[in-house]
Amino acid sequence: MTLDDILLKVDKPARYVGGELNSHFKENAEVNFVFSYPDTYEMGMSHLGGKIIYHLLNSREDTFCQRAYAPWVDMEELMRKHNIPLFTLENKMPVKNADIWGFTLQYELSYTNILNMLSLAGVTIKSAERKEDEPLIVAGGPCANHAEMLADFVDCFLLGDGEESLMELIDVYKAWKASGKSRSELLEMLSQNEGFYVPSLYEHKVVDGKLTITPLKNAPKQVKRRVVVDFENTFCPTKLIVPTVEVVHDRIMLEIFRGCTRGCRFCQAGFLYRPIRERSVEKLKQIARESADSTGYDEISLTSLSSGDYSNLNQLISTLNCEFNEERMDISLPSLRIDSFNPDFVSTQMRKSSLTFAPEAGSQRMRNIINKNVSEEDLLKTVRGAYSAGYRAIKLYFMIGLPFETMEDIKGIADLARKCTEIYQEVFGNKKNMRITVSTSVFIPKPFTPFQWINQDSEESVKEKQRYLSDLIRQMRGVEYKYHDSTASKLEVACARGGREMCAVLYSAWKNGAKLDAWHEHFDIEAWQKAFAEHGLSMEEYASRVIDVDETLPWDTVDVGVTKEYYKRELAKAQREETTRDCRQGCTGCGMMNVCKKEVKS
Amino acid sequence: MRVLLRFEKGNEVKYISHLDMQRLFQRALRRAKLPCAYSQGFNPHLLISFAAALPVGVCSDAEFVEFQLTKFIHPLEVMKRLNEVMPKGVKILNAIEPEESFPNVGSVIALAEYAFTTKNGDDYSKALKDILAQEEITIEKKAKKGFALVNVRPMIHRLTQNGEVIKATLSCSNSENLRADKMAEILSCNGISVASIKRTSILICIDGFIKEPLGVNK
Structure with missing residues (x-):
């Protein structure tokens, strides 16, 4: 069986062969790096961070960065059957021959894929048992800040922005290679760099349910998250890989800023990417031009956590519209906030059939608790604007199971939908073709947010709320209610907030067959439940646990820059239903003032 | 003006499906900055047609694609400009401006x-x-x-x-x-x-x- 014979038998074989436009090919590089997004090619190639890392590392002559993604089940089966180890897309190198193998951690439900990929590659799964000549396993991305569940498997986590730390990783690796030192000495060397968290150099001990963490061998007490201060001039790839198979986000993702100033209390990204750092209109125009010329894409998406907040949005959009005037370029704004929506922007995205808004909560009280500083008036004004611009379909996105939530707050969601139907009637004169979709997801308390100590709503309570809302909405014609199954969200809480005891659970779950957990058709809750039971643990307990604010948390080794005091203060304000202002209107004292100031000066 | 191309689909790109090949060409035409004609209407699309879909995994020296330009550019110049921006494995072998009476190859x-x-x-x-x-x-x-x-x-x-x-x-x-x-x-x-x-x-x-x-x- 040759690789060709196998590829003819699997779905979308082009996912496994590489060779895309602007991909790299090198021979005899000093450092062979493999970058993996631990999910399928279509997911991985939609990820902006992966593209930055790939092109950043390949901008070095001494380094060859190749890619490997999780194969789909049909391909995995044939690879295992014919003993084909996981290989890179670029030159079909077995991944186990890499010097460094890096994963990005974007969501917890990808963790079983990491174990599965290590196994497919023939790399020892547990760090402690890995041999001297096996690849160094590193991981970054937002979840790396609280991935104790991966502490047994990942040699080193890289915290925060990777543009500078990845370059240092290569430098340290080369110095180590030249020195002839041992693998454990490499880990000690790495731990001395800011943002490098080597989990094996921290001892976690739980006595009477209380955790103590002891750093070993000169490892710092806390590891600081890296922040790229000069975001304007930091590396930004413009000769981007263009996938040949259609992927989820297949367009130019123009990162207009990093960070967010809003401070929504449920939003981990809002805290993990602080402070806000914008690129200038001039710079963005140049990046967009070069990217369009090198890729041939016909769509630019203005990417950030809240693109409507860009301080020069009107100027940016008119500059880009002018630059691409003759080229049929679609310029879209993916993450519109209700209060920054401007009907003028609608004309630039005429091709979309519906607009999505995220009030997140139905009542003003609840929106104050989560610090989503949007009023009902704002929302209804925006909906009126969208209808006046000709949109007949809108989607409203909410969370249920939020902290301190009551049935009255759930009713607020239905009330909002009803008010939208009334506005529709006013604008169009009738309710023909009206389509309002209300969708809810279940709130997940995340580390590094003020709600990190709060319990998740119980499954019964969530189901009751879903039923109640469904009954209210069923009475409204033209309004549809969609909600997600809450089982996976329970697991997400356990994965996000669990300590090192979860390593064994992850290993067992994978052994029980769990993989591709983010894919509905593959999610196997039983494999997980069995794994929890095998270690005397329960998913429910993790989800329902209220953590004492003075307890040591498994992720306390990580210093993301925002202080614990700030999270406590924000939690107390949430309980009092008080809001905190957008920090552009004045510093709110989150702890990142030093970095903020540096950015302002530059 | 009509442009008819014959191109090669080599080993490097043989797993790209017919639909993905069409997308690949549309992007290449944009990179080559050729003034392509679009259809009229609310949702304009590129006027381009491919003859005879090839099964995935098969190479070819005989793929044909036709599109239209809004102004005259010599077909061999079109071929040259496209070959400069193509990924490995796709190569234009010949280009002509078919006579008006010449039917669509497909x-x-x-x-x-x-x-x-x-x-x-x-x-x-x-x-x-x-x-x-x-x-x-x-x-x-x-x-x-x-x-x-x-x-x-x-x-x-x-x-x-x-x-x-x-x-x-x-x-x-x-x-x-x-x-x-x-x-x-x-x-x-x-x-x-x-x-x-x-x-x-x-x-x-x-x-x-x-x-x-x-x-x-x-």
Whole structure:
């Protein structure tokens, strides 16, 4: 069986062969790096961070960065059957021959894929048992800040922005290679760099349910998250890989800023990417031009956590519209906030059939608790604007199971939908073709947010709320209610907030067959439940646990820059239903003032 | 102005599906900054058409694509500019501006010639003779609803061996089409295992005359 014979038998074989436009090919590089997004090619190639890392590392002559993604089940089966180890897309190198193998951690439900990929590659799964000549396993991305569940498997986590730390990783690796030192000495060397968290150099001990963490061998007490201060001039790839198979986000993702100033209390990204750092209109125009010329894409998406907040949005959009005037370029704004929506922007995205808004909560009280500083008036004004611009379909996105939530707050969601139907009637004169979709997801308390100590709503309570809302909405014609199954969200809480005891659970779950957990058709809750039971643990307990604010948390080794005091203060304000202002209107004292100031000066 | 291209789909891109190939061309045309014509209407789309979809995994020297430009650019200049921006494995072999009366290649396509490279290079002349001697060769083909059994023997027009390569001329029209991967299955049923497949030419039929749409610039 040759690789060709196998590829003819699997779905979308082009996912496994590489060779895309602007991909790299090198021979005899000093450092062979493999970058993996631990999910399928279509997911991985939609990820902006992966593209930055790939092109950043390949901008070095001494380094060859190749890619490997999780194969789909049909391909995995044939690879295992014919003993084909996981290989890179670029030159079909077995991944186990890499010097460094890096994963990005974007969501917890990808963790079983990491174990599965290590196994497919023939790399020892547990760090402690890995041999001297096996690849160094590193991981970054937002979840790396609280991935104790991966502490047994990942040699080193890289915290925060990777543009500078990845370059240092290569430098340290080369110095180590030249020195002839041992693998454990490499880990000690790495731990001395800011943002490098080597989990094996921290001892976690739980006595009477209380955790103590002891750093070993000169490892710092806390590891600081890296922040790229000069975001304007930091590396930004413009000769981007263009996938040949259609992927989820297949367009130019123009990162207009990093960070967010809003401070929504449920939003981990809002805290993990602080402070806000914008690129200038001039710079963005140049990046967009070069990217369009090198890729041939016909769509630019203005990417950030809240693109409507860009301080020069009107100027940016008119500059880009002018630059691409003759080229049929679609310029879209993916993450519109209700209060920054401007009907003028609608004309630039005429091709979309519906607009999505995220009030997140139905009542003003609840929106104050989560610090989503949007009023009902704002929302209804925006909906009126969208209808006046000709949109007949809108989607409203909410969370249920939020902290301190009551049935009255759930009713607020239905009330909002009803008010939208009334506005529709006013604008169009009738309710023909009206389509309002209300969708809810279940709130997940995340580390590094003020709600990190709060319990998740119980499954019964969530189901009751879903039923109640469904009954209210069923009475409204033209309004549809969609909600997600809450089982996976329970697991997400356990994965996000669990300590090192979860390593064994992850290993067992994978052994029980769990993989591709983010894919509905593959999610196997039983494999997980069995794994929890095998270690005397329960998913429910993790989800329902209220953590004492003075307890040591498994992720306390990580210093993301925002202080614990700030999270406590924000939690107390949430309980009092008080809001905190957008920090552009004045510093709110989150702890990142030093970095903020540096950015302002530059 | 109309531009008709013949291009090569090489080993590097043989797993790209027909639909993804279309997307690849649309992006290449943008990179080459060619002034392409779009359809009118609310949702304008690029005026481009590809002849005879190729099964995934098959290489080709005979792919044809036609599009329109809003102003005159010499076809060989179009070819040059496209070749500068193509990924490895896609190469434009020739370009012409067809006469106005010249039909769309896809609508007049009649036959396709393929080269099946065998795995071991044995002499298969007897097996080939046996295949041609059969009156009926029935295979399952996708139909509107489920599958239908079709006799494809009349769609095999020529079958010869030259060294390790088996050459086949097969029907490739809108009404009668025998795909190369199906032909490989037929060969395999007759004890011939195929290592790789390449389409070598496409023949069109105009006013009863069979000919090549455009040759290759050597």
